[in-house]
Structures are given as structure tokens and as C-alpha cells.
């Protein structure tokens with residue numbers, strides 16, 4: 375990062391732009407520029423165990439069926455924001471202000487059991503390290519079938535049948551064989567497909583992919599991104615894609631929200647933000663992306 379942390383202001387409220395521009399950033403971030411939001415996050419504040427605030431009043435909306443990218447440097451608050459939406463904040467970390475509404479239902483005041491019920495059935499997530507979410511001593515098929523029994527209520531035989539179907543639908547060849555394999559026998563890309571299968575068993579409307587392809591090699595990454603795009607197209611899944619990789623965001627997302635230091639500094643249609651970034655920090659992200667040899671963003675920008 376060439377600029378010091380203080381070189382760019384951290385939230386639309388503190389950026390020196392015209393009031394009209396600040397309003398436009400907030401409106402874009404809140405999803406008001408397109409469609410009825412499936413998810414609406416307003417003024418979200420998150421504090422950690424020592425009392426310090428790490429997310430400072432974030433606003434955004436996710437229109438149903440859209441793919442929304444969250445980008446920004448490490449530690450800018452993307453993951454905690456997603457975990458707050460899922461109701462899965464780490465111990466000692468808590469929401470201290472704001473609202474998170476899913477189809478009009480306020481989530482921050484729901485009891486833990488209610489939040490747990492929503493996970494899987496309405497909201498789901500896949501993260502960077504799929505192996506850590508699987509039990510190493512149980513076959514992946516048995517684990518997937520168990521989710522189908524618990525979350526969908528299928529009987530044992532039906533769950534097995536559906537699990538094989540899902541593995542097939544995730545693009546895994548020889549799904550019967552994969553069903554009987556243990557996590558250590560599968561590659562990272564295969565494990566991520568299994569996790570994606572698990573996450574969509576109960577047909578949630580919103581899937582959060584938090585650096586879900588970061589650890590995969592480029593070809594496998596492209597295949598998993600393609601799978602997510604297909605799920606969006608074929609099942610109407612709404613996606614939140616968290617990534618450091620602007621090429622991933624450019625490929626997948628209709629809109630992008632740029633996080634910095636716990637706030638959103640710029641938001642809007644991906645193409646517009648990447649082509650004509652308005653905020654110095656967004657420009658810096660794009661320049662860094664290009665400087666480090668990942669030229670796909672510029673290629674995609676110039677092709678359009």
C-alpha cells in the first residue's frame with residue numbers, strides 16, 4: 375500500500391466530497407440504485423473484546439438475485455460484517471449498533487436459536503479453508519447426507535440419494551465414488567465444491583463466499599467461480615463475494631462495495647467503479663492490483 379492509513383478518509387461521512395456525492399455513495403451502498411434489497415444493512419457497528427470499534431456504521435443493500443462484491447485491504451471489516459449478517463461473530467466481538475434486515479425481518483434482535491435456524495435455510499456461507507469445516511474421520515457423503523437429514527428433514531435413503539445428486543450437480547465426476555471418500559482424499563477445489571453443496575442443501579436465498587477461492591490455483595478457482603455463477607443463474611441465488619482479487623469481483627459481481635478501515639468509501643456498479651474509480655483508495659487498489667502483475671482487471675476494463 376503506497377498511501378499511509380491516514381491518507382484517505384475512512385467513511386463517506388469523512389471523505390471530503392460534495393454532499394451530493396456523499397449521498398450518492400450512501401444510496402449506492404444501501405442498494406437504493408437498483409431493486410428491492412433482499413438484505414439491508416444500516417449503520418452497522420461492530421466492536422471487539424477490548425471495546426474498540428472496528429466497523430463504523432456500514433450501510434449496504436443486496437438486491438435479490440444480484441452478486442455483490444466486498445473488497446478492501448486486510449482488516450477493513452469485510453469478514454466481520456459478513457459474520458454479523460450470519461450471526462456468527464467470534465467470542466467477544468459484538469454488534470453495537472445498526473440494523474441487519476433480511477426480507478424485512480430484523481436479525482440483530484433475533485434470539486440465537488432463530489439465527490441458527492436461518493443459517494442454511496435462508497443464509498449460507500463458504501469460507502477459505504473448506505477442510506477445516508469437515509470432520510476428517512467421516513466420509514464427505516455421510517457429512518452431506520447428515521446436513522440433508524437435519525436441515526431438510528430427509529430420511530436416510532433419500533438423503534443419500536440427494537447427496538449424490540448434489541455432488542453431481544456441483545460438477546464432481548463419479549459422485550458415488552466421491553460420496554465414499556474422506557476429506558483428505560479430495561483436492562481443495564473438490565472440497566470447496568462439497569462445502570458449496572452443503573451450504574445450498576436447504577436452498578438458501580443468500581450465499582456468502584468469503585475468500586472462498588483464494589487458496590485454490592487459478593484454473594480450479596475459475597471452475598469454482600463458474601459453479602457459483604451457475605448457481606446464481608439456475609437457482610436464483612443471491613451472492614455476496616468477499617475477495618482481495620479485483621478480477622474475481624469484476625467477473626462475478628454487479629455491484630461492488632469498497633471497504634477501508636471499517637467503513638465503505640465507494641460503492642456502485644462494478645464496471646463503473648473499476649473503470650472510473652472516484653475515491654483515491656479505490657484507485658490505489660486498482661493500481662496495486664495491476665502493478666502486481668494481475669492485469670485481468672485492466673484487460674476486462676479495456677475490453678468493455
Ligand SMILES: Nc1ncnc2c1ncn2[C@@H]1O[C@H](COP(=O)(O)OP(=O)(O)OP(=O)(O)O)[C@@H](O)[C@H]1O
Pocket residue numbers: 422423428446447448449450451452453454455464465466467633
Ligand atoms: N476475533 C477478533 N477479535 C478481535 N479483533 C478482531 C477479531 N476478528 C477481527 N478483528 C479485527 O477486526 C478488524 C476487521 O477484521 P475483518 O476480519 O473483518 O477484516 P477483513 O476485511 O475481512 O480482513 P481479511 O481480508 O484479512 O479477512 C481487524 O482490525 C481485525 O484485526
